[in-house]
Amino acid sequence: MYGAALFRLRKEDFEERKHQDGVSPAWPIRYENLEPYYTQAENLYQVHGERGIDPTEPPASAPYPHPPLAHEPRIQELFEKLQKSGHHPFPAPTGLLVNEQDWPNSPCVRCDSCDGFPCLVHAKSDAEVICVRPILGRENVTLVTNAEVTKLETSATGREVTRVIVDRNGVEEAYSGSIVVISAGAANSARILLRSANDEHPRGLANGSDMVGRNYMFHNSTALVALSKQENPTRFQKTLSVNDYYFGADDFEYPIGNIQMIGKSRGPMFREDAPSFAPGFSLDEMARHSVDFWLSSEDLPDPNNRITLNDKAEIQLHYTFNNQEAKKRLRRKLESMLEHLDCHPHLIPNHAYLHKTIPIAGVGHQSGTCRFGSDPETSVLDVNCKAHELDNLYVVDTSFFVSIGAVNPSLTAIANALRVGEHLPERLG
Numbered sequence: 001m002y003g004a005a006l007f008r009l010r011k012e013d014f015e016e017r018k019h020q021d022g023v024s025p026a027w028p029i030r031y032e033n034l035e036p037y038y039t040q041a042e043n044l045y046q047v048h049g050e051r052g053i054d055p056t057e058p059p060a061s062a063p064y065p066h067p068p069l070a071h072e073p074r075i076q077e078l079f080e081k082l083q084k085s086g087h088h089p090f091p092a093p094t095g096l097l098v099n100e101q102d103w104p105n106s107p108c109v110r111c112d113s114c115d116g117f118p119c120l121v122h123a124k125s126d127a128e129v130i131c132v133r134p135i136l137g138r139e140n141v142t143l144v145t146n147a148e149v150t151k152l153e154t155s156a157t158g159r160e161v162t163r164v165i166v167d168r169n170g171v172e173e174a175y176s177g178s179i180v181v182i183s184a185g186a187a188n189s190a191r192i193l194l195r196s197a198n199d200e201h202p203r204g205l206a207n208g209s210d211m212v213g214r215n216y217m218f219h220n221s222t223a224l225v226a227l228s229k230q231e232n233p234t235r236f237q238k239t240l241s242v243n244d245y246y247f248g249a250d251d252f253e254y255p256i257g258n259i260q261m262i263g264k265s266r267g268p269m270f271r272e273d274a275p276s277f278a279p280g281f282s283l284d285e286m287a288r289h290s291v292d293f294w295l296s297s298e299d300l301p302d303p304n305n306r307i308t309l310n311d312k313a314e315i316q317l318h319y320t321f322n323n324q325e326a327k328k329r330l331r332r333k334l335e336s337m338l339e340h341l342d343c344h345p346h347l348i349p350n351h352a353y354l355h356k357t358i359p360i361a362g363v364g365h366q367s368g369t370c371r372f373g374s375d376p377e378t379s380v381l382d383v384n385c386k387a388h389e390l391d392n393l394y395v396v397d398t399s400f401f402v403s404i405g406a407v408n409p410s411l412t413a414i415a416n417a418l419r420v421g422e423h424l425p426e427r428l429g
């Protein structure tokens with residue numbers, strides 16, 4: 001379940017970059033190493049977009065496989081007004097199985113509940129639709145459902161995972177394979193490693209460096225709503241994005257972030273903020289007039305921002321916010337842009353998307369708990385995403401991120417999975 005925004009990290013995100021609060025470190029691979037896999041990922045996930053408009057766009061070896069999604073009239077109007085005011089809005093790259101030139105045959109019907117909801121007609125380019133369902137008939141593929149991996153067991157030397165222990169509907173099962181890949185997400189992959197501690201790996205599997213679970217990142221994100229006098233009847237709003245402040249601004253030398261749209265808000269989402277912000281407005285009226293934005297700035301990797309487990313093996317998230325100035329500035333930039341957009345210059349936080357105190361359920365873009373690198377002292381995985389300390393264990397999800405940039409992480413996770421996937425057959429012989 002995700003919102004189908006499929007962005008590449010910028011080329012510069014792979015390099016060391018100074019931020020106001022510290023350094024966003026370099027990755028062990030360059031953008032050029034991942035570029036062919038970004039192109040494969042965009043083709044596989046049928047991304048709609050247009051190159052050459054976003055000034056921060058990294059070089060690409062092929063055009064997007066599909067044309068950009070059309071803006072609905074209110075968003076087209078914003079697009080043109082932003083252009084007129086000197087900004088560079090661009091069509092947000094989006095993974096939908098949609099054919100806007102042939103609606104009767106389009107799997108996606110462009111409904112109003114894409115963001116944050118599963119697609120009921122299987123038309124969102126997600127892992128289930130694109131990668132899992134199409135291969136289920138194959139002889140060498142078995143999908144085991146209702147199964148929670150609870151532990152990885154190793155050989156006596158600790159160098160190989162020998163058994164994957166699973167709780168399946170309350171019954172323990174064990175699986176084995178010459179290569180084991182865990183892809184449970186940044187929080188849960190770390191949890192599996194930590195709870196698999198044994199005599200050879202007393203701090204948790206692959207955790208001799210004590211890096212498993214550390215450097216957790218999830219973006220400094222804010223979902224914000226602007227109210228406009230004009231109604232906004234848009235159904236699918238996520239077609240526009242702005243990166244003009246991604247690398248900084250005239251008045252700020254450090255990276256600031258990305259602005260994009262989120263799914264159209266609905267009345268009940270405003271319950272918490274409405275009375276003070278817009279007295280007299282009904283919640284539904286507010287939703288009819290709202291224009292909804294998602295702002296992302298980079299949070300910097302900090303070893304103290306980490307996942308640990310309590311004595312019931314439940315995830316404990318320790319997180320102290322950093323790099324907050326960029327987030328504040330991004331909000332102010334959006335406020336100044338609104339003057340050109342016929343919108344109320346004050347924004348309200350949309351708590352339906354992001355709570356003030358962030359619970360684990362609010363951390364959509366989590367990454368970084370098993371970072372990859374060439375130094376086993378400072379990373380969990382090698383450059384192929386194999387655990388430094390084990391010969392047959394790979395972690396392939398957003399855990400490997402070294403830094404998070406300021407765009408949505410999924411396309412990078414997909415591209416990296418394709419990169420690692422190309423390497424695995426060599427291992428299987």
Ligand SMILES: Cc1cc2nc3c(=O)[nH]c(=O)nc-3n(C[C@H](O)[C@H](O)[C@H](O)COP(=O)(O)OP(=O)(O)OC[C@H]3O[C@@H](n4cnc5c(N)ncnc54)[C@H](O)[C@@H]3O)c2cc1C
Nearest residue numbers: 002003004005116148149184185188364397398408409410
């Ligand atoms: C509402 C929402 C909207 C989002 N929109 C976007 C977007 O538009 N664009 C974007 O790039 N990103 C988006 N994201 C973020 C995106 O969903 C994640 O970055 C991405 O899914 C991470 O992929 P992953 O493979 O690391 O983990 P996941 O997608 O979380 O996959 C991990 C899988 O492992 C399973 N699992 C966990 N623990 C175990 C276990 N012990 N045993 C067995 N299975 C286990 C989980 O059930 C899950 O299926 C969104 C997130 C949310 C919540």
Ligand code: SF4
Nearest residue numbers: 108109111114119123
């Ligand atoms: S039908 Fe709706 S939920 Fe499904 S992909 Fe299209 S817009 Fe998204």
